[in-house]
Amino acid sequence: MAVRMALVVLVPQQRRLQLAILWVLLVFCSVLAIARPLESDIVHSGSGLQPASEPLQKLASISSQGGTLSTQLDFVQGTFQAPCHNITTRMYRHNNVASVPGPTLRLKRGDLLDLTLFNTLPKGAEGQLNHFRLPNTTNFHTHGLHVSSRAPADDVLSIQIKEGEQFHYQTRLPGYHAPGIFWYHPHQHGSTALQVGGGAAGAIVVEEDASDQIPADIAALEKELVMFNEWNLEKMKAISTASNDQIWKVESNGTCLPQEEAWFASNSFITANGQYQPYLAMEKGQWKRLQLINAAFMQWLSIPAPQNCEFQLLAKDGIFLKELPRQVDRLILPGGGRVDLAVRCSRAGERALISKSEANDDTTFMGTGTLMYLDVKDSEKPPQPELKSFKYAMPCYLPDLTQVEASRLTKAEFRLQDNEDTKWFAINDTTFNPEQPVYKSDMETVQEWTLVNADYHSFHLHVSPFQLPETVSTTGNYFQIGDWHDTLFIPYLPEEAENSIKVRFQPERYTGNYVMHCHILPHEDQGMMAYAQFAGEEGKSSLCPDAASDWPVWKIAAVAAGAVVGTILVVSVTGGVIYCTPLGAWLLLKAKSLLPKKLPETRPLLPKASDK
Numbered sequence: 001m002a003v004r005m006a007l008v009v010l011v012p013q014q015r016r017l018q019l020a021i022l023w024v025l026l027v028f029c030s031v032l033a034i035a036r037p038l039e040s041d042i043v044h045s046g047s048g049l050q051p052a053s054e055p056l057q058k059l060a061s062i063s064s065q066g067g068t069l070s071t072q073l074d075f076v077q078g079t080f081q082a083p084c085h086n087i088t089t090r091m092y093r094h095n096n097v098a099s100v101p102g103p104t105l106r107l108k109r110g111d112l113l114d115l116t117l118f119n120t121l122p123k124g125a126e127g128q129l130n131h132f133r134l135p136n137t138t139n140f141h142t143h144g145l146h147v148s149s150r151a152p153a154d155d156v157l158s159i160q161i162k163e164g165e166q167f168h169y170q171t172r173l174p175g176y177h178a179p180g181i182f183w184y185h186p187h188q189h190g191s192t193a194l195q196v197g198g199g200a201a202g203a204i205v206v207e208e209d210a211s212d213q214i215p216a217d218i219a220a221l222e223k224e225l226v227m228f229n230e231w232n233l234e235k236m237k238a239i240s241t242a243s244n245d246q247i248w249k250v251e252s253n254g255t256c257l258p259q260e261e262a263w264f265a266s267n268s269f270i271t272a273n274g275q276y277q278p279y280l281a282m283e284k285g286q287w288k289r290l291q292l293i294n295a296a297f298m299q300w301l302s303i304p305a306p307q308n309c310e311f312q313l314l315a316k317d318g319i320f321l322k323e324l325p326r327q328v329d330r331l332i333l334p335g336g337g338r339v340d341l342a343v344r345c346s347r348a349g350e351r352a353l354i355s356k357s358e359a360n361d362d363t364t365f366m367g368t369g370t371l372m373y374l375d376v377k378d379s380e381k382p383p384q385p386e387l388k389s390f391k392y393a394m395p396c397y398l399p400d401l402t403q404v405e406a407s408r409l410t411k412a413e414f415r416l417q418d419n420e421d422t423k424w425f426a427i428n429d430t431t432f433n434p435e436q437p438v439y440k441s442d443m444e445t446v447q448e449w450t451l452v453n454a455d456y457h458s459f460h461l462h463v464s465p466f467q468l469p470e471t472v473s474t475t476g477n478y479f480q481i482g483d484w485h486d487t488l489f490i491p492y493l494p495e496e497a498e499n500s501i502k503v504r505f506q507p508e509r510y511t512g513n514y515v516m517h518c519h520i521l522p523h524e525d526q527g528m529m530a531y532a533q534f535a536g537e538e539g540k541s542s543l544c545p546d547a548a549s550d551w552p553v554w555k556i557a558a559v560a561a562g563a564v565v566g567t568i569l570v571v572s573v574t575g576g577v578i579y580c581t582p583l584g585a586w587l588l589l590k591a592k593s594l595l596p597k598k599l600p601e602t603r604p605l606l607p608k609a610s611d612k
């Protein structure tokens, strides 16, 4: 197996010489490394000693059957084997298999997610609002799905699953939901960072179908779903301590040299599908479709196309571009963000997918280092042609709002604010207040929100994605007018934008609370979260006429019964007319024959007496 220089890319420049020497020792040691027996509750991230020596593993998945995905997930304590360390943390378990990431949930539009989440954790600490707290309380957020925020669906404000308790979620996707890549994770305010940063997350895929009319060349591409998890052992230790948490624990697994162990203990690193720097086998000149989820609890990723490879963007945050594909030089993925792209490399060799800064980047909260490798092999096959460009028919709830006249707009401003020194994190001067919406509006108008400081924080809105109505980036074309996102962070705003980004969306069908927060999760837990409240008629949609697709069973039954009775009536009346017409005609004739005959006018008069 090829020796890979992965660590060199990950390591700050001043330590590279030191690490180069260390690398030689490391290769020697790796030969001597003894494979250890697997333990049932241990989740492995790869060998740790030979980064990139393992192929990227496919994530286990659970698919819906007959319109329903009915399953149980357990929220458990488990051990994740990271490079050099075993980490005792929280994760999802399905069918007795605990894993980081959790199993992928595969749904079709219109399906019901019927999920029981059982919290097996022992009693944990409580704590104060807007501080790290409730380490062992959890709940379930379906990030990016256009679904109801009311219990038993995606309600992160009122659903709390305490230790030893369970909750039965029922989340219905509308029949017109966008197909794409979404994800799930805990969203208990106060312990979101601890739980997500500890590996509790999994992918959700809403499958494409024939109605999406994806051109054959793209539809035929093999998909590789990849979830990136961020590990920051120092930060997590601090959050765990602040939460009075008893579970998070990091121990040496005895496979690394002291310097290497120290590096992993004090620097953040990324795993891909739970593996450290795995490789994805590719063929020269052949397309591959990558579906990337950044499940990092803090970091955004800035991923340039590797040399001799091209990126063709298809979708962001689970929503196809209106016109695709779009060639981009760099992907910008905030924590929570997803990207769906086609990749092709023109030369064989090992290409690292790296997160690294462009010149003059503000690299605060940016992940740096190798995420995974594209292992491009020579191929006998002729190179595949360019992907055909096409226009995607957007789902009804995502109409183009870029040209909406001013009179239809309801405007609001949301400022993401923090003071790291005083540990103050807020939206519009207010730390999270579960009792009070930060904003109220109706379902009738188009919302135009100005997000202030979304070039530093990362703005996520529940229930509805939002569209970019104006040019927002000074570099690259990753962000364009008309694009849709549910998690927005734009690192390169033009100066005249004054740190502000406008977004638009039209709420439809789902009234109630739309949670908004910074997706740098420690910021969220400490107060940078709020919710807007939309009033109107639940289930009514001004955009999507077939909003009936998620009616409750009784309503569907009533309509079906009405239809059956109506049909019977129509058939009987029609049948009656058809069958009874000859009979009726005969009866009419018969009746007519029975009527007393009218005497003919020509009947001779009675003979006059004089005639006798």
Ligand SMILES: [Cu+2]
Pocket (backbone or CB within 6 Å): 416, 456, 457, 458, 518, 519, 520, 523, 524, 528
């Ligand atoms: Cu933030």
